[in-house]
Amino acid sequence: xxxxxxxxxxxxxxxxxxxxxxxxxxxxxxxxxxxxxxxxxxxxxxxxxxxxxxxxxxxxxxxxxxxxxxxxxxxxxxxxxxxxxxxxxxxxxxxxxxxxxxxxxxxxxxxxxxxxxxxxxxxxxxxxxxxxxxxxxxxxxxxxxxxxxxxxxxxxxxxxxxxxxxxxxxxxxxxxxxxxxxxxxxxxxxxxxxxxxxxxxxxxxxxxxxxxxxxxxxxxxxxxxxxxxxxxxxxxxxxxxxxxxx
Amino acid sequence: xxxxxxxxxxxxxxxxxxxxxxxxxxxxxxxxxxxxxxxxxxxxxxxxxxxxxxxxxxxxxxxxxxxxxxxxxxxxxxx
Numbered sequence: 001x002x003x004x005x006x007x008x009x010x011x012x013x014x015x016x017x018x019x020x021x022x023x024x025x026x027x028x029x030x031x032x033x034x035x036x037x038x039x040x041x042x043x044x045x046x047x048x049x050x051x052x053x054x055x056x057x058x059x060x061x062x063x064x065x066x067x068x069x070x071x072x073x074x075x076x077x078x079x080x081x082x083x084x085x086x087x088x089x090x091x092x093x094x095x096x097x098x099x100x101x102x103x104x105x106x107x108x109x110x111x112x113x114x115x116x117x118x119x120x121x122x123x124x125x126x127x128x129x130x131x132x133x134x135x136x137x138x139x140x141x142x143x144x145x146x147x148x149x150x151x152x153x154x155x156x157x158x159x160x161x162x163x164x165x166x167x168x169x170x171x172x173x174x175x176x177x178x179x180x181x182x183x184x185x186x187x188x189x190x191x192x193x194x195x196x197x198x199x200x201x202x203x204x205x206x207x208x209x210x211x212x213x214x215x216x217x218x219x220x221x222x223x224x225x226x227x228x229x230x231x232x233x234x235x236x237x238x239x240x241x242x243x244x245x246x
Numbered sequence: 247x248x249x250x251x252x253x254x255x256x257x258x259x260x261x262x263x264x265x266x267x268x269x270x271x272x273x274x275x276x277x278x279x280x281x282x283x284x285x286x287x288x289x290x291x292x293x294x295x296x297x298x299x300x301x302x303x304x305x306x307x308x309x310x311x312x313x314x315x316x317x318x319x320x321x322x323x324x325x
Contacts, residue, residue, distance in 0.1 A: 129290055171286065 003028030006080045010034045011090030013042035015189035019215030025054025033058045063116030073123040086124040088117040089139045095150040113157035134177040135226040142185040169235035178234035185241020187213040208243030273315035
Protein backbone atom coordinates (compact mmCIF):
# COMPACT_ATOMS: atom_id res chain seq x y z
CA UNK A 1 0.00 0.00 0.00
CA UNK A 2 1.53 3.25 -1.14
CA UNK A 3 -1.46 5.38 -0.18
CA UNK A 4 -0.51 8.23 2.16
CA UNK A 5 3.23 7.92 1.62
CA UNK A 6 5.41 10.95 0.82
CA UNK A 7 7.89 11.08 -2.05
CA UNK A 8 10.44 13.45 -3.52
CA UNK A 9 11.11 13.04 -7.24
CA UNK A 10 14.03 15.12 -8.48
CA UNK A 11 13.69 16.33 -12.03
CA UNK A 12 10.03 15.44 -11.71
CA UNK A 13 8.71 18.02 -14.15
CA UNK A 14 9.49 16.30 -17.40
CA UNK A 15 10.35 13.03 -19.11
CA UNK A 16 10.86 9.95 -16.99
CA UNK A 17 10.50 12.03 -13.81
CA UNK A 18 7.03 13.16 -14.80
CA UNK A 19 5.91 9.58 -15.44
CA UNK A 20 7.25 8.58 -12.02
CA UNK A 21 5.40 11.45 -10.33
CA UNK A 22 2.15 10.47 -12.00
CA UNK A 23 2.54 6.76 -11.32
CA UNK A 24 3.18 7.38 -7.61
CA UNK A 25 0.50 10.06 -7.40
CA UNK A 26 -2.07 7.67 -8.82
CA UNK A 27 -1.35 5.31 -5.92
CA UNK A 28 -2.07 8.05 -3.41
CA UNK A 29 1.52 9.10 -2.76
CA UNK A 30 2.04 12.80 -1.99
CA UNK A 31 4.78 13.96 -4.33
CA UNK A 32 7.20 16.84 -4.23
CA UNK A 33 8.00 17.61 -7.86
CA UNK A 34 11.49 19.05 -7.90
CA UNK A 35 12.63 21.04 -10.93
CA UNK A 36 15.53 23.33 -11.65
CA UNK A 37 14.67 25.60 -14.58
CA UNK A 38 11.45 24.58 -16.32
CA UNK A 39 8.73 25.76 -13.98
CA UNK A 40 6.01 25.46 -16.62
CA UNK A 41 6.69 21.79 -17.17
CA UNK A 42 6.63 21.20 -13.43
CA UNK A 43 3.30 23.01 -13.18
CA UNK A 44 1.90 20.91 -16.04
CA UNK A 45 2.98 17.77 -14.22
CA UNK A 46 1.31 19.02 -11.03
CA UNK A 47 -1.89 19.74 -12.97
CA UNK A 48 -1.89 16.21 -14.41
CA UNK A 49 -1.23 14.81 -10.97
CA UNK A 50 -4.20 16.68 -9.55
CA UNK A 51 -6.40 15.49 -12.40
CA UNK A 52 -5.60 11.95 -11.31
CA UNK A 53 -6.76 12.86 -7.82
CA UNK A 54 -3.21 13.07 -6.51
CA UNK A 55 -1.62 15.54 -4.15
CA UNK A 56 1.68 17.33 -4.65
CA UNK A 57 3.78 20.46 -4.74
CA UNK A 58 6.36 21.81 -7.12
CA UNK A 59 9.71 22.92 -5.70
CA UNK A 60 12.57 24.70 -7.43
CA UNK A 61 16.04 23.57 -6.42
CA UNK A 62 19.33 22.73 -8.10
CA UNK A 63 20.21 19.26 -6.77
CA UNK A 64 23.91 20.03 -7.05
CA UNK A 65 23.69 22.93 -4.58
CA UNK A 66 23.94 21.82 -0.96
CA UNK A 67 21.89 24.61 0.66
CA UNK A 68 19.08 24.31 -1.87
CA UNK A 69 18.84 20.57 -1.31
CA UNK A 70 18.75 20.92 2.46
CA UNK A 71 16.00 23.52 2.24
CA UNK A 72 13.98 21.30 -0.06
CA UNK A 73 13.98 18.42 2.41
CA UNK A 74 13.13 20.77 5.27
CA UNK A 75 10.18 21.92 3.20
CA UNK A 76 8.96 18.34 2.79
CA UNK A 77 9.05 17.80 6.54
CA UNK A 78 7.26 21.09 7.26
CA UNK A 79 4.65 20.25 4.64
CA UNK A 80 4.01 16.57 5.19
CA UNK A 81 5.95 15.61 8.33
CA UNK A 82 7.76 12.59 6.86
CA UNK A 83 9.56 11.20 3.85
CA UNK A 84 9.06 7.65 2.64
CA UNK A 85 10.44 7.67 -0.89
CA UNK A 86 13.24 9.48 -2.70
CA UNK A 87 13.63 9.09 -6.44
CA UNK A 88 16.92 10.55 -7.66
CA UNK A 89 15.95 11.13 -11.24
CA UNK A 90 17.33 14.58 -12.14
CA UNK A 91 19.90 14.34 -14.88
CA UNK A 92 21.40 16.27 -17.75
CA UNK A 93 23.55 15.53 -20.77
CA UNK A 94 26.42 17.54 -22.23
CA UNK A 95 27.58 15.21 -24.96
CA UNK A 96 30.94 15.52 -26.65
CA UNK A 97 33.72 13.23 -27.76
CA UNK A 98 36.14 13.05 -24.88
CA UNK A 99 38.98 14.67 -26.78
CA UNK A 100 36.71 17.67 -27.40
CA UNK A 101 34.99 17.67 -24.01
CA UNK A 102 35.34 20.85 -22.02
CA UNK A 103 35.98 20.48 -18.32
CA UNK A 104 32.77 22.47 -17.72
CA UNK A 105 30.81 19.83 -19.65
CA UNK A 106 32.37 17.17 -17.49
CA UNK A 107 31.74 19.05 -14.23
CA UNK A 108 28.15 20.02 -14.96
CA UNK A 109 27.11 16.46 -15.74
CA UNK A 110 28.97 14.98 -12.77
CA UNK A 111 27.59 17.67 -10.44
CA UNK A 112 23.95 17.28 -11.38
CA UNK A 113 23.88 13.56 -12.07
CA UNK A 114 26.16 12.24 -9.32
CA UNK A 115 26.79 14.93 -6.70
CA UNK A 116 23.05 15.64 -6.81
CA UNK A 117 22.31 12.02 -5.93
CA UNK A 118 24.76 12.22 -3.02
CA UNK A 119 23.31 15.45 -1.63
CA UNK A 120 19.67 14.41 -1.93
CA UNK A 121 20.30 10.96 -0.50
CA UNK A 122 22.23 12.36 2.45
CA UNK A 123 19.42 14.77 3.30
CA UNK A 124 16.76 12.10 2.85
CA UNK A 125 18.63 9.61 5.03
CA UNK A 126 18.74 12.02 7.95
CA UNK A 127 14.96 11.75 7.95
CA UNK A 128 14.65 8.08 7.01
CA UNK A 129 17.16 6.85 9.61
CA UNK A 130 15.04 8.37 12.35
CA UNK A 131 11.92 6.82 10.87
CA UNK A 132 13.67 3.46 10.52
CA UNK A 133 12.13 3.12 7.07
CA UNK A 134 12.47 4.47 3.57
CA UNK A 135 12.97 3.68 -0.09
CA UNK A 136 15.57 5.27 -2.32
CA UNK A 137 15.55 4.76 -6.07
CA UNK A 138 18.42 6.07 -8.16
CA UNK A 139 17.92 6.43 -11.88
CA UNK A 140 21.09 5.22 -13.57
CA UNK A 141 21.29 4.32 -17.26
CA UNK A 142 22.23 1.56 -19.66
CA UNK A 143 25.00 3.98 -20.63
CA UNK A 144 26.47 3.52 -17.16
CA UNK A 145 26.68 -0.22 -17.85
CA UNK A 146 27.81 -0.24 -21.48
CA UNK A 147 29.28 3.20 -22.14
CA UNK A 148 28.35 5.30 -25.15
CA UNK A 149 30.27 7.36 -27.64
CA UNK A 150 30.18 11.05 -26.75
CA UNK A 151 28.96 10.42 -23.21
CA UNK A 152 32.06 9.78 -21.10
CA UNK A 153 30.78 12.29 -18.55
CA UNK A 154 27.24 10.87 -18.48
CA UNK A 155 28.47 7.26 -18.44
CA UNK A 156 30.80 8.03 -15.54
CA UNK A 157 28.05 9.67 -13.50
CA UNK A 158 25.59 6.86 -14.24
CA UNK A 159 28.13 4.14 -13.42
CA UNK A 160 28.99 6.11 -10.28
CA UNK A 161 25.34 5.97 -9.25
CA UNK A 162 25.51 2.18 -9.34
CA UNK A 163 28.49 2.05 -6.97
CA UNK A 164 26.84 4.63 -4.77
CA UNK A 165 23.62 2.61 -4.67
CA UNK A 166 25.41 -0.55 -3.55
CA UNK A 167 27.52 1.19 -0.90
CA UNK A 168 24.61 3.06 0.65
CA UNK A 169 22.34 0.01 0.45
CA UNK A 170 24.81 -1.77 2.72
CA UNK A 171 25.12 1.21 5.08
CA UNK A 172 21.43 1.61 5.80
CA UNK A 173 20.02 -1.90 5.38
CA UNK A 174 19.95 -2.43 9.15
CA UNK A 175 17.51 0.48 9.42
CA UNK A 176 14.86 -0.91 7.12
CA UNK A 177 15.85 1.37 4.26
CA UNK A 178 16.37 -0.04 0.78
CA UNK A 179 18.41 1.59 -1.96
CA UNK A 180 18.12 0.41 -5.54
CA UNK A 181 19.03 1.63 -8.99
CA UNK A 182 17.14 1.45 -12.24
CA UNK A 183 19.04 1.48 -15.51
CA UNK A 184 16.71 2.65 -18.26
CA UNK A 185 17.66 1.99 -21.86
CA UNK A 186 16.47 4.15 -24.71
CA UNK A 187 13.35 5.87 -23.40
CA UNK A 188 11.27 8.27 -25.52
CA UNK A 189 11.81 11.68 -23.87
CA UNK A 190 13.05 15.12 -24.85
CA UNK A 191 16.53 13.94 -23.89
CA UNK A 192 16.58 11.23 -26.51
CA UNK A 193 14.45 13.10 -29.03
CA UNK A 194 17.43 15.20 -30.08
CA UNK A 195 19.32 12.19 -31.44
CA UNK A 196 19.53 11.78 -35.23
CA UNK A 197 17.24 9.35 -37.05
CA UNK A 198 20.29 7.37 -38.08
CA UNK A 199 21.40 7.06 -34.47
CA UNK A 200 17.91 6.01 -33.37
CA UNK A 201 17.78 3.33 -36.04
CA UNK A 202 21.13 2.00 -34.92
CA UNK A 203 19.98 1.80 -31.32
CA UNK A 204 16.68 0.17 -32.29
CA UNK A 205 18.56 -2.60 -34.09
CA UNK A 206 20.30 -3.40 -30.80
CA UNK A 207 17.12 -3.66 -28.71
CA UNK A 208 15.90 -7.29 -28.53
CA UNK A 209 12.33 -6.18 -27.81
CA UNK A 210 12.50 -3.97 -30.93
CA UNK A 211 10.96 -0.84 -29.50
CA UNK A 212 11.99 2.22 -27.59
CA UNK A 213 10.78 2.41 -24.01
CA UNK A 214 8.12 4.73 -22.67
CA UNK A 215 8.68 6.77 -19.50
CA UNK A 216 5.89 4.67 -17.99
CA UNK A 217 8.02 1.54 -18.35
CA UNK A 218 10.51 3.10 -15.95
CA UNK A 219 7.76 4.44 -13.69
CA UNK A 220 6.33 0.93 -13.35
CA UNK A 221 9.69 -0.35 -12.14
CA UNK A 222 9.88 2.47 -9.60
CA UNK A 223 6.37 1.68 -8.41
CA UNK A 224 7.40 -1.92 -7.82
CA UNK A 225 10.66 -1.13 -6.03
CA UNK A 226 8.97 1.25 -3.58
CA UNK A 227 6.11 -1.16 -2.88
CA UNK A 228 5.85 -3.48 0.13
CA UNK A 229 6.25 -6.40 -2.28
CA UNK A 230 9.86 -5.30 -2.92
CA UNK A 231 10.86 -5.06 0.74
CA UNK A 232 13.48 -7.82 0.41
CA UNK A 233 15.23 -6.17 -2.54
CA UNK A 234 18.16 -3.83 -1.98
CA UNK A 235 21.33 -2.84 -3.81
CA UNK A 236 20.17 -4.06 -7.21
CA UNK A 237 20.34 -2.50 -10.64
CA UNK A 238 17.11 -3.19 -12.48
CA UNK A 239 17.48 -2.84 -16.24
CA UNK A 240 14.44 -1.40 -17.98
CA UNK A 241 15.73 -1.41 -21.51
CA UNK A 242 14.01 -3.95 -23.73
CA UNK A 243 17.08 -6.14 -23.42
CA UNK A 244 19.56 -3.55 -24.69
CA UNK A 245 22.10 -4.38 -21.97
CA UNK A 246 22.00 -8.15 -22.44
CA UNK B 247 23.46 22.12 33.43
CA UNK B 248 25.12 19.74 35.90
CA UNK B 249 26.60 16.36 35.12
CA UNK B 250 23.64 14.42 36.54
CA UNK B 251 21.14 16.33 34.37
CA UNK B 252 23.26 15.87 31.27
CA UNK B 253 23.62 12.18 32.06
CA UNK B 254 19.85 11.74 32.32
CA UNK B 255 19.34 13.41 28.94
CA UNK B 256 22.12 11.42 27.31
CA UNK B 257 20.73 8.22 28.84
CA UNK B 258 17.31 8.92 27.39
CA UNK B 259 18.77 9.48 23.92
CA UNK B 260 20.82 6.29 24.15
CA UNK B 261 17.82 4.26 25.29
CA UNK B 262 15.75 5.64 22.40
CA UNK B 263 18.43 5.28 19.76
CA UNK B 264 19.95 1.95 20.72
CA UNK B 265 16.80 0.45 22.17
CA UNK B 266 18.65 -0.83 25.24
CA UNK B 267 17.38 -1.28 28.77
CA UNK B 268 17.97 1.90 30.75
CA UNK B 269 19.55 -0.04 33.61
CA UNK B 270 22.41 -0.91 31.26
CA UNK B 271 23.32 2.73 30.74
CA UNK B 272 25.81 3.98 33.34
CA UNK B 273 28.64 6.49 33.14
CA UNK B 274 31.04 3.59 32.70
CA UNK B 275 29.16 1.70 29.98
CA UNK B 276 31.18 1.32 26.81
CA UNK B 277 28.96 2.52 23.98
CA UNK B 278 30.08 -0.07 21.44
CA UNK B 279 31.00 -3.04 23.61
CA UNK B 280 28.39 -2.82 26.40
CA UNK B 281 25.55 -1.12 24.57
CA UNK B 282 26.13 -2.77 21.19
CA UNK B 283 26.26 0.34 19.03
CA UNK B 284 27.51 -0.16 15.47
CA UNK B 285 29.11 2.63 13.44
CA UNK B 286 25.80 3.91 12.11
CA UNK B 287 24.32 3.88 15.62
CA UNK B 288 27.26 5.99 16.75
CA UNK B 289 26.63 8.55 14.01
CA UNK B 290 22.93 8.68 14.79
CA UNK B 291 23.72 9.09 18.47
CA UNK B 292 25.98 12.04 17.72
CA UNK B 293 23.29 13.61 15.51
CA UNK B 294 20.70 13.23 18.26
CA UNK B 295 23.06 14.74 20.84
CA UNK B 296 23.79 17.68 18.54
CA UNK B 297 20.09 18.30 18.20
CA UNK B 298 19.32 17.93 21.91
CA UNK B 299 22.13 20.15 23.19
CA UNK B 300 22.44 22.52 20.23
CA UNK B 301 26.11 21.82 19.68
CA UNK B 302 28.26 20.67 16.75
CA UNK B 303 30.41 17.63 17.41
CA UNK B 304 33.38 17.27 15.07
CA UNK B 305 34.17 13.79 13.76
CA UNK B 306 37.62 13.73 15.38
CA UNK B 307 36.05 14.53 18.76
CA UNK B 308 33.32 11.93 18.31
CA UNK B 309 35.90 9.25 17.55
CA UNK B 310 37.33 9.67 21.05
CA UNK B 311 34.07 8.77 22.81
CA UNK B 312 34.30 5.33 24.35
CA UNK B 313 31.99 5.43 27.38
CA UNK B 314 28.79 7.24 28.20
CA UNK B 315 30.85 9.24 30.72
CA UNK B 316 33.13 10.51 27.90
CA UNK B 317 30.08 11.88 26.13
CA UNK B 318 28.60 13.46 29.25
CA UNK B 319 31.87 15.17 30.22
CA UNK B 320 32.37 16.42 26.66
CA UNK B 321 28.92 17.97 26.57
CA UNK B 322 29.42 19.51 30.01
CA UNK B 323 32.57 21.21 28.71
CA UNK B 324 30.84 22.45 25.59
CA UNK B 325 27.77 23.97 27.22
